[in-house]
Amino acid sequence: MTRRALAAAVVLAVVLVLGAATSSPAATARPAAPLFVDAREWSLSLSRATVPAGRVALQLHNAGEDDHDVWFRRLDRRGRPTGPTRKVDVTTPGAMTEDTLYLRQGRWRVWCSLDGHARAGMRATLRAR
Numbered sequence: 001m002t003r004r005a006l007a008a009a010v011v012l013a014v015v016l017v018l019g020a021a022t023s024s025p026a027a028t029a030r031p032a033a034p035l036f037v038d039a040r041e042w043s044l045s046l047s048r049a050t051v052p053a054g055r056v057a058l059q060l061h062n063a064g065e066d067d068h069d070v071w072f073r074r075l076d077r078r079g080r081p082t083g084p085t086r087k088v089d090v091t092t093p094g095a096m097t098e099d100t101l102y103l104r105q106g107r108w109r110v111w112c113s114l115d116g117h118a119r120a121g122m123r124a125t126l127r128a129r
């Protein structure tokens with residue numbers, strides 16, 4: 001095999017390996033589970049109480065008159081917050097924010113982080129399983 005043919009064979013092999021990599025299980029995994037959150041004064045309404053654990057395609061719609069966001073934190077078996085907080089950006093009235101979150105299996109506290117909003121009722125619980 002000439003040096004040039006060898007180089008071409010190497011390039012072809014690399015292309016084939018990369019092609020196989022892009023069709024790996026990660027690319028064919030189930031799509032993110034949709035979750036719609038409707039925020040207003042003073043409630044957070046979730047489109048479902050349970051989502052499959054894993055990727056969640058979240059749509060936060062602000063149906064209120066003030067800014068709102070939505071944060072998620074996993075609860076341990078005793079109901080205590082554990083692990084990092086997943087944060088979805090502050091969303092202005094009438095706007096929609098889309099984000100993909102990764103939610104481990106378990107119970108998640110969901111709330112609006114703006115001052116006093118959770119206390120006023122903008123909180124919910126979501127189960128991932």
Ligand SMILES: [Cu+2]
Pocket residue numbers: 067068069112113114117122
């Ligand atoms: Cu709020």
